[in-house]
Amino acid sequence: MNILVCTKAVPGFVNNPSVPETHDRLDYEAGSIVINESDDYALEAGIKLAKKSGGKTVVLTCGPLSVQKILQAGLGKDADAALRIDADLFEPVATARALAAAIQKQEYDLVITGVESSDVMAAQVGISIAEMLGLPFAYAVTEIEPGERKKTIRITKELGYGKKQVEELNLPALVCFQTGTEPPSFVPVRKMMLAQRKPIKSLTLTELDAGGQPPSIEIVDIFSPKEAGMAEIIDGDPATQASAVMQKIREVL
Amino acid sequence: MKGDILVLAEHRNAVLDNITWELIGKGRSLADEWGTRLAVLVVGSELDAFIESLKTSGVDLVLPVQHALLKDYNSELYTTAIYQVCKQFSPALVLMGYTYLGMEIGPAAAVRLGSTMVSNCNELGVEGNDLIVVRSVFGGTLQIKVRLVGAQPYLISIVKGVQPRDNLAAKDAAVETLAIDFDEKRLRSRILEILTIDTGGVDITKAKVLASAGRGIGGPDKIPLLRELADALEGELACSRPVADMGWLPIAHQVGISASTVTPDVYIACGISGASQHIAAMRDSGRIIAINKDPNAPIFRVANYGIVGDLLEVIPALIKQAKA
Numbered sequence: 001m002n003i004l005v006c007t008k009a010v011p012g013f014v015n016n017p018s019v020p021e022t023h024d025r026l027d028y029e030a031g032s033i034v035i036n037e038s039d040d041y042a043l044e045a046g047i048k049l050a051k052k053s054g055g056k057t058v059v060l061t062c063g064p065l066s067v068q069k070i071l072q073a074g075l076g077k078d079a080d081a082a083l084r085i086d087a088d089l090f091e092p093v094a095t096a097r098a099l100a101a102a103i104q105k106q107e108y109d110l111v112i113t114g115v116e117s118s119d120v121m122a123a124q125v126g127i128s129i130a131e132m133l134g135l136p137f138a139y140a141v142t143e144i145e146p147g148e149r150k151k152t153i154r155i156t157k158e159l160g161y162g163k164k165q166v167e168e169l170n171l172p173a174l175v176c177f178q179t180g181t182e183p184p185s186f187v188p189v190r191k192m193m194l195a196q197r198k199p200i201k202s203l204t205l206t207e208l209d210a211g212g213q214p215p216s217i218e219i220v221d222i223f224s225p226k227e228a229g230m231a232e233i234i235d236g237d238p239a240t241q242a243s244a245v246m247q248k249i250r251e252v253l
Numbered sequence: 254m255k256g257d258i259l260v261l262a263e264h265r266n267a268v269l270d271n272i273t274w275e276l277i278g279k280g281r282s283l284a285d286e287w288g289t290r291l292a293v294l295v296v297g298s299e300l301d302a303f304i305e306s307l308k309t310s311g312v313d314l315v316l317p318v319q320h321a322l323l324k325d326y327n328s329e330l331y332t333t334a335i336y337q338v339c340k341q342f343s344p345a346l347v348l349m350g351y352t353y354l355g356m357e358i359g360p361a362a363a364v365r366l367g368s369t370m371v372s373n374c375n376e377l378g379v380e381g382n383d384l385i386v387v388r389s390v391f392g393g394t395l396q397i398k399v400r401l402v403g404a405q406p407y408l409i410s411i412v413k414g415v416q417p418r419d420n421l422a423a424k425d426a427a428v429e430t431l432a433i434d435f436d437e438k439r440l441r442s443r444i445l446e447i448l449t450i451d452t453g454g455v456d457i458t459k460a461k462v463l464a465s466a467g468r469g470i471g472g473p474d475k476i477p478l479l480r481e482l483a484d485a486l487e488g489e490l491a492c493s494r495p496v497a498d499m500g501w502l503p504i505a506h507q508v509g510i511s512a513s514t515v516t517p518d519v520y521i522a523c524g525i526s527g528a529s530q531h532i533a534a535m536r537d538s539g540r541i542i543a544i545n546k547d548p549n550a551p552i553f554r555v556a557n558y559g560i561v562g563d564l565l566e567v568i569p570a571l572i573k574q575a576k577a
Contacts, residue, residue: 011391013391014391014394014395017391017395019397026390026397092360092370092372093363093364093369093370096360096364115356116356118391118392119390119391120390121373121388121389121390121391121392121393121529122371122372122373123351123356123360123372123373124359124360124363124370124372125360126360127356127357127358127359127360127361128360128361128363128364130361131332131360131361131364131365132364136329136441136442137328137357137361138328138357138442139328139353139356139357140353140356140357140511154445156448158353158511159326159353159447160352160353160510160511161265161510161511161512161513161514162449162450162452162511162512162513163265163447163448163449163450164447164448164449164450165325165326165444165446165447165448166444166445166446166447166448167442167443167444167445168442168443168445169441169442170441170442173441178511179494179495179498180498181497181498181499181500183498183499214402214403215402215403216369216401216402216403216404217369217371217399217400217401217402217403218399218400218402219397219398219399220385220397220398220399220400221397221398222390222395222396222397222398223395223396223397223398224394224395224396224549225389225393225395225396225551225554230553230554231541231543231553231554231555231556231557231558231559232557232558232559233548233553233558233559233560233561234558234559234560238562238563238566238567238569238570239570239573241560241562241567241570242567242570242571242573242574243574244558245542245558245560245571245574246571246574246575248540248542248557248558249462249486249519249521249540249542249575251540252518252519252539252540253461253462253486253518253519
């Protein structure tokens with residue numbers, strides 16, 4: 001099974017966020033750049049499944065050169081190839097369009113994405129790609145294995161409220177992978193150094209014929225959430241704080 | 254902008270989910286402002302009871318899509334239903350929950366309709382002629398205000414629990430059954446099994462006090478400390494998703510929209526930053542206490558009382574007080 005994994009580099013924390021005059025993105029200083037958490041789980045699941053079924057894994061991302069290190073980490077984890085779309089996009093549907101265009105040029109049986117990015121927090125890109133490519137899809141997937149029938153996979157997905165659903169999907173398909181109980185592995189330093197020497201292909205939106213669409217949203221403002229409804233902060237040393245909190249607890253018990 | 258509004262109802266175990274009433278409340282006030290119709294779409298195999306309660310919920314129109322194929326939740330069929338209903342009813346605005354349902358089928362319906370979706374919204378309103386939403390970014394530490402300028406209908410998913418659930422003046426809504434072509438021969442997914450989490454006898458939904466552990470506690474070795482706090486208050490131990498994912502506690506203890514929704518008298522969030530999926534499942538607790546070292550953690554926005562500090566100092570002090 002050949003697998004494509006879509007990942008995103010996200011800031012560990014941000015400083016000085018602002019909206020540029022173009023209103024199509026956010027500007028900020030990123031404290032650090034890391035792979036989005038559920039994408040890391042997606043990558044792990046993808047590599048494992050591809051190996052088990054004798055296929056290859058390609059790890060993709062959409063972003064400027066500065067995010068390339070998450071692809072190198074993917075190669076360090078044994079992805080067979082990496083591809084970067086050289087575009088800095090905010091709007092989920094634009095990101096999905098770019099990734100769908102790149103995916104269309106690959107040979108694949110399964111596309112895996114994470115469930116939601118920690119920066120834009122839209123949970124839209126994965127499912128949008130599936131619909132653009134006409135693929136069956138499943139969201140919040142926690143397990144993937146080859147299906148009993150040919151050209152299928154068997155997935156387990158969360159339905160919420162303590163329920164899960166097991167489904168069989170025809171391939172090719174797309175699943176959005178959820179964080180789970182199997183933690184992503186660490187890459188040994190030596191392997192990481194070797195991975196950094198591997199070539200990473202990059203494509204522009206023009207090459208993919210995926211740019212030039214008008215925006216569907218404009219970002220007007222960015223701000224800290226309103227103070228209303230904020231907790232009453234209890235100051236003092238731990239003993240004083242504990243005594244004040246316990247009084248508040250006893251009031252309602 | 255101006256136009257009819259469609260709300261997507263959610264239900265499970267033969268009960269309409271609260272998000273349905275929250276969306277109807279928001280939809281009603283916008284429809285009244287615009288002088289347009291508010292309709293609610295409900296999808297399933299046995300809808301009679303839902304139709305009866307939705308008819309008097311304050312909507313103008315109930316649009317049931319009822320079919321034997323819809324007994325269990327199938328995302329392909331739901332996407333087809335919402336797409337075809339939008340084509341027939343032509344709403345300007347579609348409201349759904351930022352829930353598993355809205356996350357799975359919302360983006361698919363938007364792409365199929367060639368329309369604009371903005372997800373994970375806390376607020377929705379009109380400024381001038383434009384639809385404006387406010388939504389979280391960067392883990393909920395910041396919010397952005399967004400103006401929709403793309404193709405309609407606008408699909409908006411709203412976080413559960415942030416909109417008030419008002420009792421609206423009942424109207425005798427019309428019920429209109431729309432014909433949907435499911436083309437079942439072309440289905441590419443099959444439901445094999447539905448699983449329920451094995452709780453091993455733990456029921457955190459019944460506890461009056463929950464001492465809840467987040468990733469910020471630092472490691473599984475701190476669980477006994479939280480257990481001691483829970484015991485001292487005759488409560489139960491709960492946790493956030495990462496704690497269950499990492500195996501520090503079984504999933505039966507997990508609070509969140511993927512696991513259990515809780516409403517104890519007292520909820521003590523220890524080292525929980527407050528992801529929206531967690532907050533949605535505990536915000537209706539009687540009194541919320543948050544202890545976290547990060548003063549910007551979103552949990553402080555839903556907590557009644559907060560302590561910014563070191564858990565390892567504060568919790569032992571709390572245990573001492575609780576036992577006193």
